[in-house]
Amino acid sequence: MRKYIFITGGVVSSLGKGLTLASIAMLLEKKGFKIAMLKLDPYLNVDPGTMNPFEHGEVYVTDDGVETDLDLGHYYRYTTAPLSRASTATSGQIYDTVIKRERHGDYLGKTVQVIPHITDEIKKRIVACGEVSDAEVVLVEIGGTIGDIESLPFLEAIRQFRYERPQDCLNIHMTYVPYLKAAGEVKTKPTQHSVQTLRSIGILPDLILCRCESSLSTEIKEKISLFCNVPAESVFDEVDADTSIYEVPLMLERQGVTERICKQLGLECSQIDLSEWDAIVETIKNPKGTVTVGIVGKYLQHQDAYKSVFEALQHGAIAAGYALQIKSLESDKASDIEGCDGYLVPGGFGERGWEGKLEAAKYCRSQKVPYFGICLGMQVLVVEFARSVLGLSNANSTEMEPQAQEPIISLLSEQENVEDMGGTMRLGAYPCLLKEGSKAHAAYGSKNISERHRHRYEFNNRYKELAQKNGLQLSGTYEEGNLCEIAEIKDHPWMVGVQFHPEFKSRPTMPHPLFRDFVKAMVEHHEKKAHS
Numbered sequence: 001m002r003k004y005i006f007i008t009g010g011v012v013s014s015l016g017k018g019l020t021l022a023s024i025a026m027l028l029e030k031k032g033f034k035i036a037m038l039k040l041d042p043y044l045n046v047d048p049g050t051m052n053p054f055e056h057g058e059v060y061v062t063d064d065g066v067e068t069d070l071d072l073g074h075y076y077r078y079t080t081a082p083l084s085r086a087s088t089a090t091s092g093q094i095y096d097t098v099i100k101r102e103r104h105g106d107y108l109g110k111t112v113q114v115i116p117h118i119t120d121e122i123k124k125r126i127v128a129c130g131e132v133s134d135a136e137v138v139l140v141e142i143g144g145t146i147g148d149i150e151s152l153p154f155l156e157a158i159r160q161f162r163y164e165r166p167q168d169c170l171n172i173h174m175t176y177v178p179y180l181k182a183a184g185e186v187k188t189k190p191t192q193h194s195v196q197t198l199r200s201i202g203i204l205p206d207l208i209l210c211r212c213e214s215s216l217s218t219e220i221k222e223k224i225s226l227f228c229n230v231p232a233e234s235v236f237d238e239v240d241a242d243t244s245i246y247e248v249p250l251m252l253e254r255q256g257v258t259e260r261i262c263k264q265l266g267l268e269c270s271q272i273d274l275s276e277w278d279a280i281v282e283t284i285k286n287p288k289g290t291v292t293v294g295i296v297g298k299y300l301q302h303q304d305a306y307k308s309v310f311e312a313l314q315h316g317a318i319a320a321g322y323a324l325q326i327k328s329l330e331s332d333k334a335s336d337i338e339g340c341d342g343y344l345v346p347g348g349f350g351e352r353g354w355e356g357k358l359e360a361a362k363y364c365r366s367q368k369v370p371y372f373g374i375c376l377g378m379q380v381l382v383v384e385f386a387r388s389v390l391g392l393s394n395a396n397s398t399e400m401e402p403q404a405q406e407p408i409i410s411l412l413s414e415q416e417n418v419e420d421m422g423g424t425m426r427l428g429a430y431p432c433l434l435k436e437g438s439k440a441h442a443a444y445g446s447k448n449i450s451e452r453h454r455h456r457y458e459f460n461n462r463y464k465e466l467a468q469k470n471g472l473q474l475s476g477t478y479e480e481g482n483l484c485e486i487a488e489i490k491d492h493p494w495m496v497g498v499q500f501h502p503e504f505k506s507r508p509t510m511p512h513p514l515f516r517d518f519v520k521a522m523v524e525h526h527e528k529k530a531h532s
């Protein structure tokens with residue numbers, strides 16, 4: 001029988017539920033179980049694609065082109081669970097499905113209600129997630145915090161779900177156990193209240209995971225056990241990881257979390273080898289040195305806005321054995337930009353900071369400092385090259401200047417003079433053919449790759465020949481329409497721009513080749529600086 005693990009959060013938000021569930025999933029996967037993961041989000045947006053990254057963090061894109069919550073990025077980094085449309089659902093989508101069905105007359109005149117119609121649709125999605133990938137264990141994260149009005153239908157749905165499959169479900173509740181300095185002790189009361197609220201909805205947690213600053217004593221765990229009706233062996237702590245989030249699975253396994261989960265679900269629990277993850281944490285703890293990367297972006301105050309980019313950089317640093325320092329650059333002034341070992345311009349929309357990004361690209365190109373441009377960052381590389389090297393001082397992206405005289409980045413419809421065709425996003429995975437001899441080809445070590453997209457504007461092929469003749473290598477193309485996917489500066493140690501988002505496909509155990517080579521180029525630049 002397929003098993004289901006649900007995780008809910010209480011006391012405060014941002015406890016790292018997604019990351020914790022991903023860690024548990026990774027451990028179960030290592031133990032040989034085929035897993036699937038699902039994120040249920042209580043907000044009413046039909047997808048997070050239109051949500052402000054300031055507020056919501058990064059939009060993570062799957063191969064099948066779904067714009068999802070950033071927690072799916074954690075799932076990708078820790079596991080090999082297939083991620084698709086079936087891995088995510090928001091209240092907005094669920095209501096949308098039910099209301100459309102009602103409009104279609106499918107409910108035959110019945111009163112349509114949260115219970116059972118919304119809850120049925122939620123349950124259907126949970127079942128579907130396991131079915132599409134034929135998983136043995138489905139791990140489901142309920143977004144939000146216990147006590148929120150929004151998440152009630154989800155909680156009711158998982159209560160019913162368990163009632164229907166009592167042997168096959170397990171509930172994990174994650175809480176926060178704060179240390180009160182004034183009292184000189186940790187406080188379990190918020191956890192007690194959170195579990196009380198959960199129980200009043202009809203959900204009895206099987207496992208309580210307490211986020212805390214330092215390990216909880218047996219006494220505290222026993223107290224939580226008594227007040228929350230959970231055996232003391234099922235109360236675990238998750239101490240704030242001091243070095244890296246990649247310590248979390250190690251921490252959980254050491255305490256026997258998955259052993260407990262397996263026992264309760266009647267699954268066989270084998271010993272696993274975590275030396276690969278131990279080595280990752282070891283490398284992070286004992287780096288050979290530090291390199292500094294400047295990120296020139298727009299949403300830098302929000303630490304999750306470029307989550308996958310930061311993680312992928314970290315993976316590259318792990319491969320190089322270096323520590324990585326990230327410098328956020330939002331200035332338009334060239335003098336504020338200088339000094340880092342390399343620069344990354346991430347994806348983005350709109351004009352803000354555009355000129356500052358161009359300055360960064362100019363600095364990198366002329367000073368031969370490593371540069372990695374992602375999506376908008378590739379467009380920056382191309383526009384700067386056109387202005388400085390091709391002598392097209394009016395070159396621009398039509399996103400920033402709709403009437404640009406030299407629209408080297410434009411909508412496909414503008415390139416073809418077709419009205420009303422542009423405007424829709426190119427989303428999800430597309431194949432790309434790499435040119436031999438390019439830096440991209442050297443990184444991937446293969447000619448055929450597939451990467452995920454989320455953009456509207458493209459390199460304008462009208463400028464292709466001119467650009468190539470003058471030292472811009474167009475090293476990756478999507479054959480249909482001959483779209484340029486990768487542009488590199490030829491006479492440069494490492495200046496690569498990609499129209500896609502490689503950061504979505506990087507893992508600590510398998511750093512993305514472009515991030516790996518970018519960090520390597522930064523290390524080389526750093527050493528050269530040190531010796532000159």
Ligand code: GLN
Pocket residue numbers: 346347348349350374375376377399454455456457458
């Ligand atoms: N705004 C640019 C476009 O739509 C880049 C998008 C991005 O960086 N994700 O093409």
